[in-house]
Structure formats: C-alpha cells, structure tokens
Amino acid sequence: MTGDAGERLVDGYALVVFDLDGVIYLIDRPIPGAVEAVGQLHAEGRRVAFATNNASRRSSEVADLLTGIGVPARPEEVLTSAAAAAELLRDRLPPGAAVLVVGAEALRAEVRAAGLTPVSRADESPVAVVQGYGPQVGWVDLAEASVAVRGGATWIATNTDRTLPSARGPLPGNGALVAALRTALGRDPDVVVGKPEPALFATAARRAGEGRALVVGDRLDTDIEGARRAGLDSLLVFTGVSDVAELLAAPPEHRPTYVAMDLAGLFDPAAVVRVPGPADGWSVTSRDGALELSGAGRPLDAVAALCAAAWTGDATRVRAGSAAAGQVLTAFGLSA
Incomplete structure (x- = not known):
C-alpha cells in the first residue's frame, strides 16, 4: 500500500520529476501508458519536469521529441546532463575557453551556447574535456581526450551510465566509454554531472517551491541513488533497466521509496507499493x-x-x- 487506503501517490507531491529513457520512452517510442500518465498530470494542472542523463539531445530537442509522441513539453521543463555540464564549465572557465567535446552534436551546441569554444583535437589547446554519450564516438575521439587530459585539461563526464535501454535490451552507455578512458588514464573524471550525482534532481526540486518532489525512474544506480542523494522520494518502475532481482540485492543507497510496474502507480493505489512495507497475504x-x-x-x-x-x-x-x-x-x- 502507499499509506492511507485509497490515497493516490501523486497527491502527496507538488512536482513529479521523470527520467526519460525507460520511463517515458524507449529510444524514441513511447512506453505504453506514459503518454496518458503525463497527460493526466497536465490535465490536473500538476507540475512536471523531465531529467535525463542522455547528452545526445538538447533540451529543446527533447521537448520536441516528447511533444511529437504526445507529451507536450517545454524546453524549460527538460533538464539534461549536457546542459548541466555546459553550465558547470561556463561557471569555471573564462568566456571563449576551448573545450574538447567527446559526444554528440547536442553537447557541442550546449558548450557553444554557454559561451565556450568546442574543439575536437588536443592540439587546439583545450582547458577542459567534456565527455557525453554519442552513437558515433570512437577510438579517435577517446585518443584526443586522453592526450588532452594528460596535458592538464579538466575532465568532465556528463554521466557514467553503464548501459542505456533499447528495444534489443541494454546497450553500452556513456559509462562504458568513460570506463575506456579511465582505463587508459588510470584515474577517474574530475567531475561527473549527471545522475546519480544529485545536481539534476536538486535543480528540479527547487521548482517545487515549498512542496515535495517525487522522482520516477527505472534505474536503481542512477535515478534512485540520485533521488536519495538529493533528499527526494522515488518511485521505481519496471519498464526499463532494473528488475526485481536487482531490487532485492540493492544496497541502501539504491533503494526506492515506492515500486510500481508502470506509471499507473502514480494514480492507482492498488498499482503501487511502499518498500519495504506491509505484505498482505x-x-x-x-x-x-x-x-x-x-x-x-x-x-x-x-x-x-x-x-x-x-x-x-x-x-x-x-x-x-x-x-x-x-x-x-x-x-x-x-x-x-
């Protein structure tokens, strides 16, 4: 049960923060029930936000994608690790500073929008390297980043997700590429921006004002840990990566507040359970x-x-x- 009999989970929160891949869509196809769930929140006038570690799309592109699958979204409702990484670099570096970008064009665009200069080679004297997921990232990109970091550039990773969900099952995520560079360099990134770091969720939670925020995710090691580190309640849904076996083996920092099969758990008290909790029958x-x-x-x-x-x-x-x-x-x- 969620608590009081008949009480909807969503009624206890001023803001619902959704992960995207594995919760709202799988790559670019909506997960069954997601469009209807977000639509109901909008119809009730509830505040929503979308937080994603995927650094291959800009906030405006993510909003367009959501709108295209039936989930009206504004760019300011979308929080991406690419934008957060660019903002961090903007605050640390002088205007126009060269940043070697390893990732998709969206990450380059965010760096450019932050008033910095994206470059692709170590001999262009970058003062920082920012690494995010991009389907075209290859050995040459990692080699340039390795040379730049060994030369003294600060190394920023947008996220360290080991995998990303797909219709064919989990595929290598940015964390797998970060691991390759970590092996070559013999050290960790200087900063990791995305989940499970709390920055994305903490930024979203500030939008709830005096109310409480609920994080909805499909991964224990990013969404749920990130929510816990930001001091927020969380709902794990089994529409993406993590399953019951992983949940049972979860260390304390990976344990959600609630569990549901899908987003119906936001509205139907019979479709969600607090964990651990009473086990009727x-x-x-x-x-x-x-x-x-x-x-x-x-x-x-x-x-x-x-x-x-x-x-x-x-x-x-x-x-x-x-x-x-x-x-x-x-x-x-x-x-x-």
Missing part, C-alpha cells in the same frame, strides 16, 4: 540461505515482503513455498 522465511515466499495476494505486496526480508539479511536467492508464490516469482523473472 504473503510471508517470507529464510531457509538454507534462500528466501522462501509463501501465501497469496497482490504481486507487488510480495515484492514488498521480499524486500523487507532481503534488506535485513544476506539472502537474495528466492524460492516458492506456495503455488501462488511460484506464479509471482516466474512473472518477475525469479527462480520459483
């Missing part, structure tokens, strides 16, 4: 190094029960102690 016992789920009831209540047991012990392996439990574990991709 279910019981979990620890036996032989495994968690045994028994009983019957709502699948999400079973998740709450399993989280309560897994987060207070060492076992995350799960098995079924009843027929209903077996069905639930199979549905969630857990061994029954």
